[in-house]
Amino acid sequence: MADVLSVGVNLEAFSQAISAIQALRSSVSRVFDCLKDGMRNKETLEGREKAFIAHFQDNLHSVNRDLNELERLSNLVGKPSENHPLHNSGLLSLDPVQDKTPLYSQLLQAYKWSNKPSVSPGLL
Numbered sequence: 001m002a003d004v005l006s007v008g009v010n011l012e013a014f015s016q017a018i019s020a021i022q023a024l025r026s027s028v029s030r031v032f033d034c035l036k037d038g039m040r041n042k043e044t045l046e047g048r049e050k051a052f053i054a055h056f057q058d059n060l061h062s063v064n065r066d067l068n069e070l071e072r073l074s075n076l077v078g079k080p081s082e083n084h085p086l087h088n089s090g091l092l093s094l095d096p097v098q099d100k101t102p103l104y105s106q107l108l109q110a111y112k113w114s115n116k117p118s119v120s121p122g123l124l
Helices: 011-037 045-077 087-094 103-114
Strands: none
Touching: 011 045
């Protein structure tokens, strides 16, 4: 049975999706390697063209297969819960350059400030 975090993410599918991303990157690299190599190592022009086209098509089919697999797995992963008060802007806390960018802390301060109970001027 697959593990599901409290945020609704299927960990097994997430792990498989990461593997699918790696496979997709590898197959895309093979496409570019095929384009880079071109029609080398064949004796006749016609033989080179046919071999190149066949190899290129195989690589494109691999990219298509890996992309379809990644799309399938992305539907299994699930979506994180949206119970965070800042919604998608709360994901800014995951920014790896947070120490260089004060955006998240400024956004959090603005959120706290905007949610303060209003005090009527007569009570001051």
